[in-house]
Amino acid sequence: MESVQGSCLDAIQEMDGLIKELYPICRSITGNGVRQTLQIIQRRIPLSIREVPSGTQVFDWTVPKEWNIRDAFIKNPQGEKVVDFAKSNLHVVSYSTAFRGKLSLQELKQHLFTLPDRPQWIPYRTSYYKETWGFCLSHEQLLRMEDGDYEVVIDASLEDGHLSYGEYYLPGESADEFLLSCHICHPSLCNDNLSGISVMVALATHMSSARPRYSYRFLFVPGTIGSITWLALHESQVSSIKHGIVISGVGDRGAFTYKKSRRGDAEIDRVFSYVLRTAGDNSKIIDFHPYGYDERQFCSPGFNLAVGCVMRTPFGQYPEYHTSADNLEFISLKSLSDSFDKCVSALDILDNNRLYSNQNPKCEPQLGKRGLYQSVGGQTQSRVNEMAALWVLNLSDGMHSLLDIAERSGYSFEAIKSAAGSLVEHQLLKELPVRSE
Numbered sequence: 001m002e003s004v005q006g007s008c009l010d011a012i013q014e015m016d017g018l019i020k021e022l023y024p025i026c027r028s029i030t031g032n033g034v035r036q037t038l039q040i041i042q043r044r045i046p047l048s049i050r051e052v053p054s055g056t057q058v059f060d061w062t063v064p065k066e067w068n069i070r071d072a073f074i075k076n077p078q079g080e081k082v083v084d085f086a087k088s089n090l091h092v093v094s095y096s097t098a099f100r101g102k103l104s105l106q107e108l109k110q111h112l113f114t115l116p117d118r119p120q121w122i123p124y125r126t127s128y129y130k131e132t133w134g135f136c137l138s139h140e141q142l143l144r145m146e147d148g149d150y151e152v153v154i155d156a157s158l159e160d161g162h163l164s165y166g167e168y169y170l171p172g173e174s175a176d177e178f179l180l181s182c183h184i185c186h187p188s189l190c191n192d193n194l195s196g197i198s199v200m201v202a203l204a205t206h207m208s209s210a211r212p213r214y215s216y217r218f219l220f221v222p223g224t225i226g227s228i229t230w231l232a233l234h235e236s237q238v239s240s241i242k243h244g245i246v247i248s249g250v251g252d253r254g255a256f257t258y259k260k261s262r263r264g265d266a267e268i269d270r271v272f273s274y275v276l277r278t279a280g281d282n283s284k285i286i287d288f289h290p291y292g293y294d295e296r297q298f299c300s301p302g303f304n305l306a307v308g309c310v311m312r313t314p315f316g317q318y319p320e321y322h323t324s325a326d327n328l329e330f331i332s333l334k335s336l337s338d339s340f341d342k343c344v345s346a347l348d349i350l351d352n353n354r355l356y357s358n359q360n361p362k363c364e365p366q367l368g369k370r371g372l373y374q375s376v377g378g379q380t381q382s383r384v385n386e387m388a389a390l391w392v393l394n395l396s397d398g399m400h401s402l403l404d405i406a407e408r409s410g411y412s413f414e415a416i417k418s419a420a421g422s423l424v425e426h427q428l429l430k431e432l433p434v435r436s437e
């Protein structure tokens, strides 16, 4: 990873260290690699690790058997290991059943996967819901394999066990929740899973010291089956979730991208639009579509939660996606740090986006006698606050949130928030309950 100088150095070091520690682990949708990953996260934030038994019915799905792998290799007719799981955990198709036997190259080829267009990269393949086995290797490795009998060993088990996921609940002033979720089910792939995990851990650390208004729920789940399982087991609690984001690939060098919730005009969508517009870089906003990461489940019509998805280059749109080239060099600390900063801005704005009512709505209140207006031109900063205060007073009619006022006035959210704070102190504003969406 390239280095970066910036603010939040602690967060950057935390993300960098976590990614390097998690990179070698062989994760899948179940198994000890997921548990080990959750235990490492648990050393940084107070995560609860939950175990759901195989066979549990979760809506239209069933929690699968637990997969664990110890070793796997292919030996050529000379007895040399030509493919070795110990060298890369991508070499074995995830969820491969145990196998031991001798096969001709012709027979073996039915179980081999390569990328002829990228002959040096190992592809990443899974077979979660069909019991089979296979190996992934670089096309160059395949071309070096000569005719003859090959010894194949996959020392793996697929048996009743558990699906593991992690959950950290940070209570705020309100029981209304902000949900953050990321997937934890990929082996040695950096952008696709480790970048999201690391940004989410850094956000959890940040919010823990922020005394937030909302309660925050951080979910570390295997993709698809994990979010389906969580939703199925917590259906009665889902109505508390008012806002949320899924964090996916946030470490590659592409532009920051926010994918809107299915609703398209939820407060979280408006907050990210505001953050990205004011960032003035080449960030992008894209509309909801029903494929991608776990926003598919949170935004399914039976839930329709206000959950967006943050990423950089969308999945599948970079050649390194689901290959061994999605490695430590592929992601950049600058991108991770920028993704973290944008999420922090969005969370801070959303947590502080309140609705007020002007307590002196008939003509302007006299700000001068309250020390809120300098009749002699003062510093630039105080001028801004006076103007911001006039905007807040004028638009605080119960219909406009602080974000609405920031957008309409052109003043920063921070300036509007601080003006509102002064006006509340002087009893000129009163906070109203949040509009329910």
Ligand code: ZN
Pocket (backbone or CB within 6 Å): 186, 192, 322
């Ligand atoms: Zn993936």
